[in-house]
Amino acid sequence: MRRRTKLTILVLVVIVLGGVGLIASTLRYGFSAHDRPTMVEQMIAGQLRHWAAPSDLRDVKNPVPLTPDVLVEARAHFADHCAICHGNDGKGQTEMGQHMYPRAPDMTLTKTQSLTDGELFSIIENGIRLTGMPGWGNGTPESGRGSWTLVHFVRHMPKITAAEVAEMEKMNPKSPGEYEQMKQEEEFLEGGEAPALPHHH
Numbered sequence: 716m717r718r719r720t721k722l723t724i725l726v727l728v729v730i731v732l733g734g735v736g737l738i739a740s741t742l743r744y745g746f747s748a749h750d751r752p753t754m755v756e757q758m759i760a761g762q763l764r765h766w767a768a769p770s771d772l773r774d775v776k777n778p779v780p781l782t783p784d785v786l787v788e789a790r791a792h793f794a795d796h797c798a799i800c801h802g803n804d805g806k807g808q809t810e811m812g813q814h815m816y817p818r819a820p821d822m823t824l825t826k827t828q829s830l831t832d833g834e835l836f837s838i839i840e841n842g843i844r845l846t847g848m849p850g851w852g853n854g855t856p857e858s859g860r861g862s863w864t865l866v867h868f869v870r871h872m873p874k875i876t877a878a879e880v881a882e883m884e885k886m887n888p889k890s891p892g893e894y895e896q897m898k899q900e901e902e903f904l905e906g907g908e909a910p911a912l913p914h915h916h
Contacts, residue, residue, distance in 0.1 A: 752817045760817045760846065761826065767844075768837035775833035779863040789868035792861060794883035800847065803883040805872035815847040823873045835866045 752760065779785060794803060800812045805822035812819030820827055839862040842850030852858045889897065
């Protein structure tokens with residue numbers, strides 16, 4: 716009994732010292748979004764995604780029928796609102812997505828695809844606290860329907876085609892410089908002057 720007590724005390728001391736060391740290291744080096752999330756943080760983030768959905772919504776099936784028109788609508792919505800972080804293909808390999816903490820997930824992988832329709836809807840509609848994922852919903856039926864169509868598109872991502880990605884690139888928001896470049900290219904294709912080459916500094 717005395718040996719077990721000593722062992723318990725030793726384990727507690729190790730845990731406390733480890734915690735103190737972690738806090739001291741954090742205070743010295745601070746928190747940076749450039750760091751890669753640790754395994755523990757990834758597990759916590761995964762659990763947060765699960766908890767983000769209210770219990771009565773987790774098992775709800777998508778009420779919006781899947782049709783080609785719904786996918787077209789969702790693809791345009793995603794290209795305009797979501798692709799800046801998640802990429803048109805949903806892999807998260809964008810400048811914004813890779814500089815977030817935690818990183819924007821690859822939505823074609825099992826971690827996202829294994830979520831229920833209700834969980835995906837809740838993440839889109841309500842966002843996830845302490846991450847870069849905003850809540851896009853406003854509680855209206857129109858907002859809810861838009862989020863459900865995006866759930867269909869997320870499900871479609873593992874089999875998205877190159878043609879669909881190319882189409883989405885045309886719908887991505889453009890900076891004034893990109894818009895001007897695109898306008899010049901269109902004018903050139905219609906017989907105008909060659910577009911000016913972008914300046915590199």
